[in-house]
Amino acid sequence: MASNQIFDIVPLTSSEISFLQNLAPAVNEVGVEVTSTMYQYMFQTYPEVRSYFNMTNQHTGRQPKVLAFSLYQYILHLNDLTPISRFVKQIVIKHCGLGIAPEQYPVVGACLVHAFQEVLGPETADEHFINVLTKAYGNLAQTLIDAEESVYQDLQWRGFKDFKVVSLEKEAEDVTSVYLTPVDNTKLLPIVPGQYISLRWDVQDDTVHPREYSISHDLINNEYRISVRKLVNGKVSTFVNTKLQVGNTVPVHAPVGNMTYDATSGKPKVAVFAGGIGITPMITIMQAALKNGQSVELYYSNRTVDSEPFKKTFEDWASEYPDSFKLKNYVSSEGGKLTVSELMHIEPAEYDVYLLGPVGYMHEFKTYLTSKGVSDLKMEFFGPTDPDV
Known part of the structure; x- marks a missing residue:
C-alpha cells in the first residue's frame, strides 16, 4: 500500500x-x-x-x-x-x-x-x-x-521552511513589501509567474496565523518578495506593516498557484484586470509577458492615488516598453470606475486575460468576459476558493 x-x-x-x-x-x-x-x-x-x-x-x-x-x-x-x-x-x-x-x-x-x-x-x-x-x-x-x-512531488521542499526578513520597502501609504530569504541558504528555484507562498505568522499573541501572499517580483538575490496591504482590523497585515522587523523569521511553504503565466498560448496580447492589492501576482505575470514579446494592457482600480502601489515599476515599464505596455488607472475616490464597456474590444483569440480583485469586482467582470467567449479566464483566490466567483 x-x-x-x-x-x-x-x-x-x-x-x-x-x-x-x-x-x-x-x-x-x-x-x-x-x-x-x-x-x-x-x-x-x-x-x-x-x-x-x-x-x-x-x-x-x-x-x-x-x-x-x-x-x-x-x-x-x-x-x-x-x-x-x-x-x-x-x-x-x-x-x-x-x-x-x-x-x-x-x-x-x-x-x-x-x-x-x-x-x-x-x-x-x-x-x-x-x-x-x-x-x-x-x-x-x-x-x-x-x-x-x-x-x-514537484515542489522544491515539503512543509514549512524558516525564512528571514532581509528588507522592508514601503510601496504605498498602506502597502509594505517584504523581502525573504531561506535561513539555511537554500538556492531558490525560479518561480512560475503568478505563484504565491503560504506563511505562518507569529504576531505575538500565542497563535499561529496562516496567510497566503503572492510573490510580487521575480527572484532577487535569492529572495522572495511579498507585498502586504494593511487592512482594517487585519491582525497579520497590521503586524507586517507596523511591527515586522528585518531579521525576523517566518515559516514559508514552497510556491504554488492556480493563476500562472501561460507562455505557450501563442496569443499576442495580455489583458490584466486588477483591483487594489490584487495587483501583486500580476506583477510577475506582466514582467514575463513583456519579456516574451506580448503587449500588455493593465486596467488597475484603486481607492485613492496614495493607495496605489508599484508606481515606479509601471513608470519603468512604460519607458522600457513604450509600444507594449499600456496602463489605465481608475481611482474610485475621484469618480473613476472600470465598466464593461471598456472590455468590449477583448477578443478571446487575441488575448490572454487575467483577473483578480475583490469578490464583487471579479464576479462582475468574469460574468461579462465569459459571455464574450473568454473560456480560459485566469483567476486566483486568497483564502478559500470562493463559490460566488
Whole structure:
C-alpha cells in the first residue's frame, strides 16, 4: 500500500448515488450549518489543526460557506467530477499551499459525520446515511490526496521552511513589501509567474496565523518578495506593516498557484484586470509577458492615488516598453470606475486575460468576459476558493 493511501476508493452503487443525490436539496439547505458545526467541533476536539486555517474566514463565515458549496457540488456530480474539475484543482492547489497532509483527512471526515448527525438528527442521519456518506467522503478524500501528492512531488521542499526578513520597502501609504530569504541558504528555484507562498505568522499573541501572499517580483538575490496591504482590523497585515522587523523569521511553504503565466498560448496580447492589492501576482505575470514579446494592457482600480502601489515599476515599464505596455488607472475616490464597456474590444483569440480583485469586482467582470467567449479566464483566490466567483 502506498504511503499516502489512507482510504480505499470503492465506487458507489447506483442506488447509493441516487440516495445521496435525492438528499442534495436538504444538504444544500443546511450545508452552512453543518460545516459551521463541523469546524467548531474540529477546533475544539483537534486544536492542532487550527494552524492550517485563517480564523478570519471562520469568523466571517466564508470558510464554512465554501465547504458547504463544495460538498453540495460533489454530491451533484458523484457520477462524473469533470464539470467541477477546475474547482477541484483550485482546492488541490490551496491544500498544497497550506501543507495539508493525508493523515488530516480522516479527522475532517470524522468531524463531518459528527456535524451531520448533530444537525440532521438520527432519523435522517441514520446508519445507512452515515455509511454512504463515509464511503463517498473516502473516495473524494483519496482522490484529493493523490492529486495533492503529484503536486507535492514537484515542489522544491515539503512543509514549512524558516525564512528571514532581509528588507522592508514601503510601496504605498498602506502597502509594505517584504523581502525573504531561506535561513539555511537554500538556492531558490525560479518561480512560475503568478505563484504565491503560504506563511505562518507569529504576531505575538500565542497563535499561529496562516496567510497566503503572492510573490510580487521575480527572484532577487535569492529572495522572495511579498507585498502586504494593511487592512482594517487585519491582525497579520497590521503586524507586517507596523511591527515586522528585518531579521525576523517566518515559516514559508514552497510556491504554488492556480493563476500562472501561460507562455505557450501563442496569443499576442495580455489583458490584466486588477483591483487594489490584487495587483501583486500580476506583477510577475506582466514582467514575463513583456519579456516574451506580448503587449500588455493593465486596467488597475484603486481607492485613492496614495493607495496605489508599484508606481515606479509601471513608470519603468512604460519607458522600457513604450509600444507594449499600456496602463489605465481608475481611482474610485475621484469618480473613476472600470465598466464593461471598456472590455468590449477583448477578443478571446487575441488575448490572454487575467483577473483578480475583490469578490464583487471579479464576479462582475468574469460574468461579462465569459459571455464574450473568454473560456480560459485566469483567476486566483486568497483564502478559500470562493463559490460566488
